[in-house]
Amino acid sequence: MHHKYSVAALLLLGGLSSSAAFAQDYSRVQSKSMRDNGTPYLVEFKAAGNAFKLSDAPAVLRQQLALSSSDELLAVETKADELGFVHEKYQQYYKGVKVEHALYTVHARQGNLESISGQIEKVENLNVTPSLDAATGLQRAMAFVGAKEYMWQDAREEAGLKQQEANPNATYKPQGELVVMHDAAAGQPALAWKFNVYAKAPLSRAYVYVDAHSGRVISQDAIIKHAAATGTFATKYSGTKTATTDSFNGTFRLRDVSRGSGIQTYNCKKGNSYTTAVDFTDADNSWTEYNNANFDNAALDAHYGAQSTYDYFKNIHGRNSYNNAGAVIKNYVHFDDMPGDGVGYENAFWDGSRMTYGDGATRFDPLTSLDVAAHEIGHAVCSSSANLTYSNESGALNEGFSDIWGACVEYYKDPNKATWLIGEDIDKVRPALRSMSNPNAEGQPDTYKGTSWYTGTGDNGGVHYNSGVLNHWFYRLAVGGSGTNDIGSVFSVAGIGVDKAGRIAYRTETVYLTASSNYAAARTGSIQAAKDLYGAGSAEEQAVTNAWYAVGVGAAAGTTPPPTTVTYCTSKGTSVAYEWIDYVKLGTIARTSSKDAGYYNGTATSTSIAAGSSQTISFSAGFASTAYTENWRIYIDYNQDGDFSEVGETVVSGSSASSGTLTATFTVPSSARSGATRLRVVLSDNAATTSCNNYSYGETEDYTVNITGGTGLAAGGGATVAAQSASLGSTRLEKAVTLYPNPAASVLNIVLASKSPAVSAVVTDLRGARVANVSFENGQLNVANLASGIYLLTVSDGQKTFHERFVKQ
Structure with a gap:
């Protein structure tokens, strides 16, 4: 069931007029790191006499994140840590509906804001009333x-x-x-x-x-995050260990009430039912007879591994169980997803509430080794902190952090083990499942987008492959070393040891990462974590930075780009076969053109505009034939920080199907920085296109504007500029293709926004196979013979091709 929070509750960050007081204040911002969607990932504030206070957090968040009137942030959690920081976490809502994975955290110490970090989603004109229940x-x-x-x-x-x-x-x-x-x-x-x-x-x-x-x-x-089978299972790999058990009804069982709310280990008896699982018991609390053909000693490793992992997080990081609230840890051993098929289950996983271990088969022995246990419980730690989405780069980070905890727990309990190998005890075929010291040896990349980097869609976007980059970063951070990586960068890292590296990794994951964090965000967060723990400019911060450089993410420590050089993101249309920009005029810039292959660099052409002045810009689209509905976005980088993300830097936003000249008026903010900066004009048939997209149809043109009389300070602050943006008036944004009724029972009507007739329509299923039992005539698709389900419709007007999904009832 969904819940919409009341307006009163959401006013925690809504309608705050005090945000205007910060609109022109560049001086309090130390640095800013941006996400791919143009929103800040991390903003550091200066620790000066006029530092922001914790009580300023609502207004600062609204100003720095450029929240719209439909966006609200609701405080959901406040925590203090051992370094004296207070972390206030906020959840984004759009028109009262929760925005998934959109969390932002305020980090304060001694009442002063030191930084804010997280992610928000840019949501515009979204209908929040569901069409289906x-x-x-x-x-x-x-x-x-x-x-x-x-x-x-x-x-x-x-x-x-x-x-x-x-x-x-x-x-x-x-x-x-x-x-x-x-x-x-x-x-x-x-x-x-x-x-x-x-x-x-x-x-x-x-x-x-x-x-x-x-x-x-x-x-x-x-939620079940398969380890692709990692770790060691039998006690012969960990030797003779002592472990806490439970005396019950004259016997002993694998239960431990001394850690959190308990650690419990059960026997699934080679079945797939948790409710019928039973206790492992022993009459004299000496479990030596468990080394048998049934691999019952695997249960001892699972129990010992959970205890060891709990102890590591509690004693090293002060964390009480995976959720930091003493949650019970349950282990289920001898699990088989397909009982009776004669093939053992070759995996181990955390399902959101418990650990499950298979007995292995051709590739693996039972999967209860120490590093596997730590790896899987590490997934639970992640779910309760960063909650990294299990796909692509965020999923690779999720897997990589679990491998880091596997290595750290092994090092903590037995430094003589192969710390930098994952799954070495259980793998029957290879030396190990993964190697942190040499990822290439097991088919993983050790460099971002280098050798063995996975680009396919399998394995949730390569989460068990591309985790090698984070693994190798941690290895380099702990051990150090020098060399040349896959992309030709010559690196040198002074290792800081496993203990310090583990503390930095833990703070990165639990304080600075969020659900969709990628490798760039992990670099930024870990550098900040090192600053928190060991101080800005410390040897530890330099080692973190250089370790990332070693694996191909970011620059080496001490590498500072020239302050006058600003690099802008790429924006280009893939095709100009049907529409393009044919006219732009602002001041002395007046260019008439035909198509320019999707992008025109006109930065050599410039005009001067005064801060505080009202300006009129004119522009128009050229069409090969049909005048399609186009989306216009025009940006000016007023604070010259290399992006267009601040409030007011979008000076024109709207859509039109006209080939005539359009005009819009905007006001240059007095807080703009004087000097040359970028004017970007974007024409696209996709309403989702932003200032940093390679998009399908349309064109981008860049020019230079020289701002005079501005009061803004040097770039890098990222402060909001109080500019007045313009729209194109009442022009209604139309979808390229409208389908109705959708879902459809027998006939699906197809209407193109261009008013041109659709000349062809092809239906494919979700596998990509073409569906034959449909007919198309006069803008109507007969779907009566289709099976119920979701289909992809490809429609053409003879020039452009459009894609839409529909549902057959």
Whole structure:
């Protein structure tokens, strides 16, 4: 069930007139790191006499993040740490609907704001009233997962959950939460139903996001994070160890009540049911007879591994269990997802509430080794802190941090173990599953986008491959070394040891990373973590920076680009076959042109504009034939920091299907910085195109404007400029293709925004296979013979081709 917070609750960061007091204040900002979507990832403030106070946080956040009137931030958590920092975490809402993975944190010490970090989503004109209800959304999610059986369909599992939660209403059946979720395929946010779908056969568990308007599955985030089989399982690898057990009814069982709310280890008896799992017991508390053909000694490793991991996080980082609230850690050993098939389960995973271990088969021995246990519980730590989405770069970081904890726990409990190998004890085929010291040896990259970097869609975007970069960064940070990486960078790192490296990694993950963090964000966050722990300019901060340089992320320590050099992101249209910019006029800039291959560099052409003045800019589109609806965005980098993300730097925003000359008026802010800066004009047929996109159809042109009389200080502050932006008036933004009714039962009507007739329509299923049993005539598609489901429609007007999804009821 979704919840919309009341206006009163959301006023914590809404409608704050005090933000205007910070609009022109560049002097308090030390540095700013930007995300790919043009929003700040980390803003550091100067520790001067006029430093922002913690009480200023709402206004500072609204100003720095350029929140719209529809955006609100709700305080959700406040924590203090051992360094004296107070961390206040805020959740973004758009028109009262939670924006998934959009969290921002204020970091303060002694009452002063030191920095803010996190991620927000730019949401514009999103309809937050769902077109389909939660029940229909769940059907689409289940169709996407395609399981034979789900946990809520098993009466025993449902009863077990009610008992476990001490709640008669507890159920595995997803209820659905309405959220705003980024749709990567569309390149923009969407209203979505979020479901926690736990499938029993085949086994999987993931958050599945269903577009609440189209019914399309737009994303999934795995909760069960397969380690692709890592670690060691039998006690012969860890030797004879002592472990806390529990005396019960005249015998002993693998339960420990001395750590948090407990550590419990159960026997699944080569089945896939958790409710029928039983205790491992021993009559004399001497578990020597467990070294048998059934690999029962694997349970001892799981129990010892969980205890060791708990001790590491508690004693080194002050963390009480994975959630820092003493949560019970449950282990299930001898798990088999397909009982009776004669093949052991070759994996281990954390499913969001418990650890599960298979017995292995052809590749692995039982997967209960020390580094596997630490790796999997490390996923639980991540879920309770950064919550890194399990795909692409954020998923690689998720996997990499778990490997880091596997190495750290091994080093903490037994420095004689192969700290830098992952899964060396259980792998029957290779020396190890992964190597942190030499990732290439096991098919992983040691350099960002270098040798063995994975670019496909398998393995959730290569999470078990590209994690090698974070692994090698940690190895270089701890051990040091010099050499030349895959991209030709000659590096030298002075190692700081596993203990310090672990503390920096922990603070990075738990304080500075968020769900969609990528490698660039991890670099920024870890440098900040090193500053917090060891001081700005410390040897540890330099080692962190140089270790990232060694793996191809960022510059080496002490490398400062010339302060006058500003590099702007790329913006280019892929095709100018149908539309392009044919006229731009501002002051003495007056250029008439034909198509320029998607981008024109006119920075050699300039005009002067005075701070505080009103300016009129004229522009128009050229069309090959049909006048399509186009989106115009015009930007000026008023504070000269190399981006167009500040409030007011978008000076024109709107859409039009006219080929005539359009005009807009804007006011240059008095807080603009004097000197030469960038004017960017973007024409695109996609409303989601921003200042930093390579997009399909359209063109970008760049020019130079010289600002005179500005009061702004040097670039780098990133302060908001109080400029007045302009729109194109009442022109309504239209979709290129409108389909109705959608979902459709028999006939789907197709209308193009250009008013041109559609001359062809091709339907494919979600696998990409063309569907034959449809007919198209006079703008109507007969879908009566289609099976129920989601399909892709490709429509052409004889010039352009458009793609839209539809649902057959």
